[in-house]
Amino acid sequence: xxxxxxxxxxxxxxxxxxxxxxxxxxxxxxxxxxxxxxxxxxxxxxxxxxxxxxxxxxxxxxxxxxxxxxxxxxxxxxxxxxxxxxxxxxxxxxxxxxxxxxxxxxxxxxxxxxxxxxxxxxxxxxxxxxxxxxxxxxxxxxx
Numbered sequence: 691x692x693x694x695x696x697x698x699x700x701x702x703x704x705x706x707x708x709x710x711x712x713x714x715x716x717x718x719x720x721x722x723x724x725x726x727x728x729x730x731x732x733x734x735x736x737x738x739x740x741x742x743x744x745x746x747x748x749x750x751x752x753x754x755x756x757x758x759x760x761x762x763x764x765x766x767x768x769x770x771x772x773x774x775x776x777x778x779x780x781x782x783x784x785x786x787x788x789x790x791x792x793x794x795x796x797x798x799x800x801x802x803x804x805x806x807x808x809x810x811x812x813x814x815x816x817x818x819x820x821x822x823x824x825x826x827x828x829x830x831x832x833x
Contacts, residue, residue: 691748691781693788696758697741704745707752707773708738714774744788746772746781754781756789758801765793767803770812782815790819 738757746754754772758765767789772781793801802824805812 691746691753691779691784693784694745694747694752695788695792696744699740699743699745699752701740703752704740704743704755705738707745707755710773711755711771715771718774742768744785744792746785748776754785756782756785758789758793765798765801767801770803770815782812783818786815786819 742757742759744756744758745752753776755769756767756771757769759768767786770782770785772779772785790801803816803821805816805821807813
């Protein structure tokens with residue numbers, strides 16, 4: 691497996707991976723339980739900025755991705771995911787290490803991400819990499 695740095699992924703395969711991961715999440719737990727920022731897509735179009743994505747490639751296939759938004763005060767990890775058929779193979783760990791290393795080399799001391807408490811795999815991934823709980827969120831849903 692190799693990591694393709696942010697901005698260097700081929701747009702077509704990146705869009706295909708993004709669409710596949712979106713479909714897999716929606717078919718499983720659904721996006722409402724995911725803390726990822728899911729950008730709206732008009733009529734099935736996938737809206738993404740390839741400069742914000744690093745991807746994991748195995749042979750000739752993209753198998754995982756991470757999106758880092760370079761916000762002014764502190765970058766945000768908006769999404770980290772691997773194809774369902776590639777879970778538990780260290781892809782997310784490698785992507786997170788790559789992203790944190792890139793941020794460190796650019797002079798960024800910290801970043802933030804949101805992880806749903808019920809997602810034990812994601813919680814463990816981030817905590818193993820030095821994450822600490824900084825706050826809790828309260829969401830108001832009006833129906």
